[in-house]
Amino acid sequence: KQEVTQIPAALSVPEGENLVLNCSFTDSAIYNLQWFRQDPGKGLTSLLLIQSSQREQTSGRLNASLDKSSGRSTLYIAASQPGDSATYLCAVRDDYKLSFGAGTTVTVRA
Amino acid sequence: EAQVTQNPRYLITVTGKKLTVTCSQNMNHEYMSWYRQDPGLGLRQIYYSMNVEVTDKGDVPEGYKVSRKEKRNFPLILESPSPNQTSLYFCASSLTVANTGELFFGEGSRLTVL
Numbered sequence: 001k002q003e004v005t006q007i008p009a010a011l012s013v014p015e016g017e018n019l020v021l022n023c024s025f026t027d028s029a030i031y032n033l034q035w036f037r038q039d040p041g042k043g044l045t046s047l048l049l050i051q052s053s054q055r056e057q058t059s060g061r062l063n064a065s066l067d068k069s070s071g072r073s074t075l076y077i078a079a080s081q082p083g084d085s086a087t088y089l090c091a092v093r094d095d096y097k098l099s100f101g102a103g104t105t106v107t108v109r110a
Numbered sequence: 111e112a113q114v115t116q117n118p119r120y121l122i123t124v125t126g127k128k129l130t131v132t133c134s135q136n137m138n139h140e141y142m143s144w145y146r147q148d149p150g151l152g153l154r155q156i157y158y159s160m161n162v163e164v165t166d167k168g169d170v171p172e173g174y175k176v177s178r179k180e181k182r183n184f185p186l187i188l189e190s191p192s193p194n195q196t197s198l199y200f201c202a203s204s205l206t207v208a209n210t211g212e213l214f215f216g217e218g219s220r221l222t223v224l
Contacts, residue, residue, distance in 0.1 A: 034212065034213060036215075041218075041220075042217065042218070043200060043215045043216055043217040043218050044200065044202075044215040045215075046212055046213065046214065046215075049212045089152075089153070091153075091213070093213075096141070096158055096160060096166065097155055097158070097168060097169070098143065098145075098155060098202075098213065099155075100145075100152050100153040100154075101152065102150075102151075102152040103152065
């Protein structure tokens with residue numbers, strides 16, 4: 001059974017600092033890995049999707065890497081802003097199931 | 111606008127009273143899925159569907175039913191709700207069953223069972 005872990009569970013940084021969020025998974029036979037953002041009481045917004053054959057994906061200030069062999073992905077958010085405060089979830093897809101990590105709650109202090 | 115729509119968004123009900131949470135997508139997606147989100151447990155998959163009339167259990171299917179009679183709709187049925195089904199529910203869809211597609215989520219349905 002796929003286990004997805006996100007460390008740390010919470011993170012607080014001053015505005016302008018770069019954010020590094022980690023995601024690890026136990027079974028490397030995945031189809032893809034997706035990073036989501038969730039605001040309190042809201043749904044999940046897709047940030048980046050990395051296929052199993054890819055090493056990284058970039059969108060604006062966001063960059064996500066994938067090392068399938070070691071079962072790890074990292075989400076980098078450059079020059080953080082207060083609007084980046086949210087919970088970030090990673091999810092891995094294998095077979096027809098999606099397994100989620102518990103998330104990292106980020107607070108960016110102005 | 112491409113979207114996944116869930117209804118109701120909020121519901122308070124009592125134990126044993128059957129209810130249905132609807133999910134509809136307008137993107138002609140083949141794959142649809144239901145999740146529940148609980149504090150400390152994260153998101154867990156309840157059921158998924160690969161296409162019309164094709165459904166399968168996720169990790170926590172007990173107490174739930176689903177159907178996929180049309181491509182756009184994937185309702186979640188609680189035949190006899192219990193308090194342990196109090197949760198935040200999400201429906202999601204993706205274009206294909208090839209497992210490579212981006213997953214799109216609805217806004218969520220917060221269910222309270224008294």
